[in-house]
Amino acid sequence: MLRIVNRVLLGLAGLVLVVIGGSVLAVGLGARPPSWWVHDGRHDVLLSEARRTRWRDEGWWWPTVIAVLAVVVLLSLWWLAAVLRRRRLAEVLVSTGDGEGALLRGRALEGVLTADAAALDGVGRAQASLTGRRDAPEARVKLMLEPHADPGEALHRLTAESLAHARDSAGLASLPAHVRLRAVKHRAERVN
Structure with missing residues (x-):
């Protein structure tokens, strides 16, 4: 079961990275992206300063960011421990x-x-x-x-x-x- 979860998560992460990286590369080379895409020009940045700082002054923003990052770190550590653990029969x-x-x-x-x-x-x-x-x-x-x-x-x-x-x-x-x-x-x- 863990092998299947491992392969699915790695496959999804790889697919997301390939799609985002490929689209940024295509836009950088001059391709026209769809209107809803975040990156729309050769000299455009992925996240503008306005988008990056939009929620900064809200009281819920930093606790939410820290909580999400903590959950991501804990899940990553659990995944790493599960992958590295030897599966010996007790x-x-x-x-x-x-x-x-x-x-x-x-x-x-x-x-x-x-x-x-x-x-x-x-x-x-x-x-x-x-x-x-x-x-x-x-x-x-x-x-x-x-x-x-x-x-x-x-x-x-x-x-x-x-x-x-x-x-x-x-x-x-x-x-x-x-x-x-x-x-x-x-x-x-x-x-x-």
Whole structure:
């Protein structure tokens, strides 16, 4: 949902900026704007001094300007925090088989999945995180493979053993995963 809101807001802001900037550029190059447009001549300014200072002496003007700017700043900070926040799953809904459910901490399942993946042959380090919804989690797994490891075999064992074990133990119908494989880099050593 946040991704959709983010894209819509960015799209609208971009569209407004392109329309205003394009119209100012077109008028500056000599195009005739519509009669209702704010900017109507090549040497005209967007906001005249009379328009800028029209409400200055009214008692409601400055509190309104400050309130609107404060709301814009707060919404911008909320948006920035929402975009930068990592979406880790706090809990997973585990099916108990009797129509009821139990909640499992997401970090606990991540820890077990990380330990299980790190124990695979040829895996130097592993890191797992859960995203998605609590009734439909998704795993993101990063594996650092040893130089002698076969990536295809490591991926097969991860999906057939570690992810299947996590899926079955949590009673999930499926556990989609995004797996990133990397090789451990070693420095060259001289042999005498």
